[in-house]
Amino acid sequence: MKKRLRPNRRNIRHCLSIFMSMIICFTLLSIWPTTHAAAPTNRLAPASVEQFAQQQVNALGTSNSDWLVAKLEYYPLGPGNHGWFVHASIQDKPIGYMIMIISINPQGQLLLSEYGQGEQSLYHNELLGQALERQGLDIKTLQTAGGKLTRGYAPPLLAYWKVERVNHPALYIDASNGDLLPADRLEYVETGSEMKSFDLKELQQQIAIPDTAMLQTSPVIIQPAFDPSFQLTWLTSEPLQPSQIKQQLQQNYREALVFSAEEWNLFYGGPLPVSAYQLWSIAGSESDLYVGLGGFNSTQRFIPLNKLLNDGHFYKINP
Incomplete structure (x- = not known):
């Protein structure tokens, strides 16, 4: 009786192994399109x-x-x-x-x-x-x-x-x-x-x-979070002058700013809140400033300040 059971057990183990392999294959095939994309x-x-x-x-x-x-x-x-x-x-x-x-x-x-x-x-x-x-x-x-x-x-x-x-x-x-x-x-x-x-x-x-090779960054300075669609006073304020913006960011970082690219807002997903900034510098040279936009209900994205000045304006939310 024992001699007849051994082959059966081996067959069962073999069948189970094949069955598990099939399950794994089907699982991988079912997720392949998402992974491949x-x-x-x-x-x-x-x-x-x-x-x-x-x-x-x-x-x-x-x-x-x-x-x-x-x-x-x-x-x-x-x-x-x-x-x-x-x-x-x-x-x-x-x-x-x-x-x-x-x-x-x-x-x-x-x-x-x-x-x-x-x-x-x-x-x-x-x-x-x-x-x-x-x-x-x-x-x-x-x-x-x-x-x-x-x-x-x-x-x-x-x-x-x-x-x-x-x-x-x-x-x-x-x-x-x-x-x-x-x-x-x-x-x-x-x-x-x-x-x-x-x-x-x-x-x-x-x-x-x-x-x-000598490029380095400062810590990210976080700005207060807000939604420009609920803080509409910026619409009646005058745009900041380019010479004011860097000073406004670094010295008055608790004052909320909005960036608007006007007719380019479709390509910015804006108007967007200014949510952070970070300085980039090379030893012995002046710093470049990257401005963080969004982050309240979208991804926070850091953009060179010079690029933003070329495409739109910064506005201060009046108290």
């Missing part, structure tokens, strides 16, 4: 881009050591955006992001267009899933039907998802808050003269890397 594309980031990103990480690490041990993942922004989204995480927990754009000049110099710190990030899969659900879609069904998801970036500050569906108009979703964007405006931007495709192999040899 978010997969990083490090192999598409030129060495010069990674070198520049590491310089920025080292600078941010002088004020926040998390950056120095973070894992970086690179996602091209395209087509025709001349840039990369760099996601930073520690053990799969987001700690920040960077967007690096190649300037349109003969040298093709890389610029840190914006960055963010903390667990909120752009192009978050959960935010995308919620936005698609509001449109009666999901990532798995979209890809199964031959759809396509692309990360896009429209200067000066509009990060978005382009959702392409077979036999349907494309959808554009704000990558900072999940709002649906006007398709006609984004289609116009994508077909504009500045949105030209680029040869990645050619750029690997042409991208200029600025010398920022």
Whole structure:
């Protein structure tokens, strides 16, 4: 009797092993479309881009050591955006992001267009899933039907998802808050003269890397949180002069400021509260100031002050 039981036990164990393997395979297949949609594309980031990103990480690490041990993942922004989204995480927990754009000049110099710190990030899969659900879609069904998801970036500050569906108009979703964007405006931007495709192999040899070995950052100075839509007195105030803004931020940091890009507000998602600032400096030179926008009900995003002054105005909320 015992001799007949042994083969049966082996058969049972063998069947159980096959059954468990099938369950694991089906589980992996069921989550593959979502994982694939978010997969990083490090192999598409030129060495010069990674070198520049590491310089920025080292600078941010002088004020926040998390950056120095973070894992970086690179996602091209395209087509025709001349840039990369760099996601930073520690053990799969987001700690920040960077967007690096190649300037349109003969040298093709890389610029840190914006960055963010903390667990909120752009192009978050959960935010995308919620936005698609509001449109009666999901990532798995979209890809199964031959759809396509692309990360896009429209200067000066509009990060978005382009959702392409077979036999349907494309959808554009704000990558900072999940709002649906006007398709006609984004289609116009994508077909504009500045949105030209680029040869990645050619750029690997042409991208200029600025010398920022001694670059460092100050601690982030947090401003009071508020929602500009509930603090409307700024609409009746005069815009601050450029010479006043840096002083206002650094000396009167408890006074609430609003940034408005006027006709460019669609591309900023604004008007936005000024929620923080951080100084960047190289030994022996003057400091550059990055201004934190948003953060009350959206991702906090740090933008160079000079860029903001070129695109809009700062307003003080009158008491």
